Amino acid sequence: MIPFNKPYLTGKETEYITDAVASGKISGNGKYTQKCQQFFEQHYGFGKCLLTTSCTDALEMAAILIGIQPGDEVIMPSYTFVSTPNAFVLRGAKIVFADSGTENPNMDVATIEALITPKTKAIVPVHYAGIACDMDAIMDIAKRHNLFVIEDAAQAIESFYTGKDGVKKALGSIGHLAAFSFHETKNIISGEGGMLAINDSQFVERAEIIWEKGTNRSAFFRGEVDKYGWVDIGSSFLPSEVIAAFLWAQIENxxxxxxxxxxxxxxxxxxxxxxxxxxxxxxxxxxxxxxxxxxxxxxxxxxxxxxxxxxxxxxxxxxxxxxxxxxxxxxxxxxxxxxxxxxxxxxxxxxxxxxxxxxxxxxxxxxxxxxxxxx
Missing domain, CATH: 3.90.1150.10 (Aspartate Aminotransferase, domain 1)
Known part of the structure; x- marks a missing residue:
């Protein structure tokens, strides 16, 4: 049998997991989490990166960050995984589905503007199979209508877009926010796992709070506050060090x-x-x-x-x-x-x-x- 997919192991995954366990810090946001996040920030030009337990979680964080409220409208392709709309539906949004283009399943950019109403809050392009959407056109539309752009880059690690300015940019570095997946079917994996890239600095501080269950715990451990508490909504979005250690072995390769x-x-x-x-x-x-x-x-x-x-x-x-x-x-x-x-x-x-x-x-x-x- 030739399977559709077979997860690839580099050989270092269990070694790094053992190291993470031996460190006594396995609950998340430890050494391996930091190594992974810094790699993505430095190598791809992403803003602040936060590992998550899935791409779904990263999308849910994005929906919270842009302040989705009941009745807001979000434009995205119909040809996508349910996680893309679910993240916004959970916050009460109405999903406005766009058609795909003729040559690949990415959303037809020419149809987007006609779908915008006064209730539209965001556009969520999905880079199907790691093939870039026309991000210049999407960002231009978003800027003219004061909309947020959240890239669903679940399949797009190590994929790039060259805009009209001739600059080659990593997918996930262009929109205000971007979500990645490290599910076992992706190019680099951690079993389950994902990441939120925060390219708009206005969201960085709050993203870390949402990531830490609505607390300023991360700021406390950096010595920036003398105690931490519940300061916003949030959830348990950060993965354990075991997941991050596995991912680091993949990143190295x-x-x-x-x-x-x-x-x-x-x-x-x-x-x-x-x-x-x-x-x-x-x-x-x-x-x-x-x-x-x-x-x-x-x-x-x-x-x-x-x-x-x-x-x-x-x-x-x-x-x-x-x-x-x-x-x-x-x-x-x-x-x-x-x-x-x-x-x-x-x-x-x-x-x-x-x-x-x-x-x-x-x-x-x-x-x-x-x-x-x-x-």
Whole structure:
């Protein structure tokens, strides 16, 4: 069996976990937490970084930080994971779903402005498969309408965007806030885990308080206050040192992991390109302003029936390939709350997109075996 995903271990994870346990500080915000956060701040130009127990938690922190209130509206793609809207729904927001573009599942920037109302509070672009949304256009819209931008960069670590100014910026460093995932399906992992990047300095102090259950505990341990107490709303968002120690072993190997994943992605692309026209499938298209972090290799078919056929064909050869999101505007929970707009491209990707196996230990020989199933 070739699985869809296989978590990659560098070999240092248990060593660092043992070190964290031996230190006597395993509850969080210790040595490994600090090492991870500093790495992301220094290497990617993020503002203040705070590790979280999941990307979901990072998004929930973002919703609190921008002051989401009942009735506020938040614009985001329909083709995304439920964590993206859930974080804002929990604060009482109304989700306004945007359609995807024609070439990839990222939100169609050209449709955003028409969705803005006096109640709109934020735009949440999702960088699907680590492929950048057009952030210049999104930030321009946000600035003109005084909106916050929260990047859902769950799949976008080590992926970049080059704006009109020619400056290459890491995804997650552009919006006011950004959320990352280190779930076991991501490029670097900690089992479960995530991170909030705070690029707008007005949110830094409060973010740390929300992160620490609504207390100024972190300031107390730095000696900035003589006692700590309950000063704001918050929750238990910070992960244990065990999770951070695991993540640090991955961070140390991030370039090797990325190089291998990119090599495999490119091999896939070259092999699938030879047969794409023959079997009428669309391969991933990377815009000129974006880089490819090789988070996933996906293809799009002409119909649901064609995709179902190939899923079954792969399964018969002991290869697990999986589709992805179901458009959230038509979900059991939200379809009655959606405004009725037809989101053609989102529904198209719901029916036709297929993710093929891609993980560090996949071999070119196994990719050959997968591609052969399409002949």
């Amino acid at each position: 991030i370039l090797a992991i990325q190089n291998k994943r990119k090599q495999l992605w490119q091999y896939y692309f070259e092999k699938m390109q030879l047969i794409a026209d023959e079997i009428s499938i669309q391969l991933p298209k990377i815009p000129e302003y974006a880089t490819n972090n090789a988070h996933m290799f996906f293809v799009s078919f002409e119909s649901l029936e064609q995709r179902t056929h190939y899923i079954q064909k792969l399964k018969e050869k002991d290869i697990l390939a999986v589709f992805h999101y179901i458009s959230l505007h038509s979900s059991p929970y939200y379809h009655t709350k959606h405004d009725g707009r037809v989101l053609t491209n989102s529904d198209k990707f719901t029916d036709t997109l297929l993710r093929l196996p891609l993980f560090f230990e996949l071999t070119e020989k196994e990719i050959d075996r997968i591609v052969a199933c399409f002949n």
